[in-house]
Amino acid sequence: MRHQNREFIIVGQLDTGSYRLWDVAPAPTDPAKRATVLEEITVDAMDAFGSVHTEYATTAREAVDQLLAHLRARYGDDFALAADSNLDAYNEDAPPADPTEPYGKATTTAATRDSLYEITASVVPGTPHFNVDGLPVRSMGATWTRDRVRAGISNSGLDWPTGNVLVKAASHAREGDGVTSIGTSGLDLAIAVTVLAAAGQVPAECLEGAALVAELGLDGRLRTPYGLPSTVRRLAEDGTTTVIVPDSEVTDLRHTGARVIGASSLNEVLALLAGHWHHQNCAPCDQGSTTPHRPSTARASRDEPLADNPA
Structure with missing residues (x-):
C-alpha cells in the first residue's frame, strides 16, 4: 500500500562526495509545530556540523533519494549515500511516524x-x-x-x-x-x-x-x-x-x-x-x-x- 505524499525532514552531514544520513521523519502537519520542530532540529544539527533538508515524498526512502538527486545535480553524478548512514531511517518498508503528534x-x-x-x-x-x-x-x-x-x-x-x-x-x-x-x-x-x-x-x-x-x-x-x-x-x-x-x-x-x-x-x-x-x-x-x-x-x-x- 502506497503512503500519501507528505513532507519529510531529513537530517545529515555533507561530506566529500557523499551524504551521511542521520535521520529522516515526517514533518508535523500543524504549521506552528512544524516551525518549532525545524528550529530545534536545525540548532542541534548545526551544533554537530550537520544540515537539515525537507522533501515531499510518499516514503522516507523516496524523500532521501530525491535529496540525493538534488545533491548529484549540484556536486556531480558520483555523489552517493555514505556507508555509515542510518540505513534504518532509509528503509522504505518502515511505516511513517504518526503525523498528528510526532513530538x-x-x-x-x-x-x-x-x-x-x-x-x-x-x-x-x-x-x-x-x-x-x-x-x-x-x-x-x-x-x-x-x-x-x-x-x-x-x-x-x-x-x-x-x-x-x-x-x-x-x-x-x-x-x-x-x-x-x-x-x-x-x-x-x-x-x-x-x-x-x-x-x-x-x-x-x-x-x-x-x-x-x-x-x-x-x-x-x-x-x-x-x-x-x-x-x-x-x-x-x-x-x-x-x-x-x-x-x-x-x-x-x-x-x-x-x-x-x-x-x-x-x-x-x-x-x-x-x-x-x-x-x-x-x-x-x-x-x-x-x-x-x-x-x-x-x-x-x-x-x-x-x-x-x-x-
Missing part, C-alpha cells in the same frame, strides 16, 4: 533569586541529544545542569527519553536587571519534570498550578539551592500560589506568602503532581487525605499543628 512538549514555572523562568521541554524523534538553553551561564553551568538532571532521572528508576531533548529556560527578567547564575541549580527539578512530561511519563496538565524549585541530586533526591527564601518570595509576589521545594525547607518558608509543599525526591514530586495534591480546589487535599493521592511523606506549610486553645 511531546511541556511547560512549567521555576525561579532563581534573580528571576522567574518559564521552563519548556520538547522531545523530538531523532538523533539523541540533550540541550539546555537560556541559563545565565552557558558553559559549565549548563553542563552540570544536564548531568544532574539526566543522572537524577535515571537513578530514580525512570526512563530517559530516546530522541532529541531540548529544554528552554526563558527568563522573565528585563535587560539590565542583572540576572546572575546564583541559585541556577534550583531550576533542576522543573527541567527534570518537564522533560518527563514531554516524554509522556507524566501528564503535562499535572504541571499546572505549581512552581518547582529544587536542585536535583545525582540519586534523584532534592537539595536546597542557594537563596531559596528569596526565590519563593519572588514567586509569591508574582502571583504564584503553590511552590514545591525540598521538604527540609518547609518550616522556614512558612511566611513567604505562598503555599509551600515539601518533597524529598523526584519520584515523590511526580506522585504529588500526578495526584493533583498541589491544586487548591482538590477535595482529597483539602480534607487532609493520606491516601496515595497525597504521599504520606509530603509536608506542606499548612500542615503545621495549631497551638492548643487555653482552657
Whole structure:
C-alpha cells in the first residue's frame, strides 16, 4: 500500500562526495509545530556540523533519494549515500511516524533569586541529544545542569527519553536587571519534570498550578539551592500560589506568602503532581487525605499543628 505524499525532514552531514544520513521523519502537519520542530532540529544539527533538508515524498526512502538527486545535480553524478548512514531511517518498508503528534512538549514555572523562568521541554524523534538553553551561564553551568538532571532521572528508576531533548529556560527578567547564575541549580527539578512530561511519563496538565524549585541530586533526591527564601518570595509576589521545594525547607518558608509543599525526591514530586495534591480546589487535599493521592511523606506549610486553645 502506497503512503500519501507528505513532507519529510531529513537530517545529515555533507561530506566529500557523499551524504551521511542521520535521520529522516515526517514533518508535523500543524504549521506552528512544524516551525518549532525545524528550529530545534536545525540548532542541534548545526551544533554537530550537520544540515537539515525537507522533501515531499510518499516514503522516507523516496524523500532521501530525491535529496540525493538534488545533491548529484549540484556536486556531480558520483555523489552517493555514505556507508555509515542510518540505513534504518532509509528503509522504505518502515511505516511513517504518526503525523498528528510526532513530538511531546511541556511547560512549567521555576525561579532563581534573580528571576522567574518559564521552563519548556520538547522531545523530538531523532538523533539523541540533550540541550539546555537560556541559563545565565552557558558553559559549565549548563553542563552540570544536564548531568544532574539526566543522572537524577535515571537513578530514580525512570526512563530517559530516546530522541532529541531540548529544554528552554526563558527568563522573565528585563535587560539590565542583572540576572546572575546564583541559585541556577534550583531550576533542576522543573527541567527534570518537564522533560518527563514531554516524554509522556507524566501528564503535562499535572504541571499546572505549581512552581518547582529544587536542585536535583545525582540519586534523584532534592537539595536546597542557594537563596531559596528569596526565590519563593519572588514567586509569591508574582502571583504564584503553590511552590514545591525540598521538604527540609518547609518550616522556614512558612511566611513567604505562598503555599509551600515539601518533597524529598523526584519520584515523590511526580506522585504529588500526578495526584493533583498541589491544586487548591482538590477535595482529597483539602480534607487532609493520606491516601496515595497525597504521599504520606509530603509536608506542606499548612500542615503545621495549631497551638492548643487555653482552657
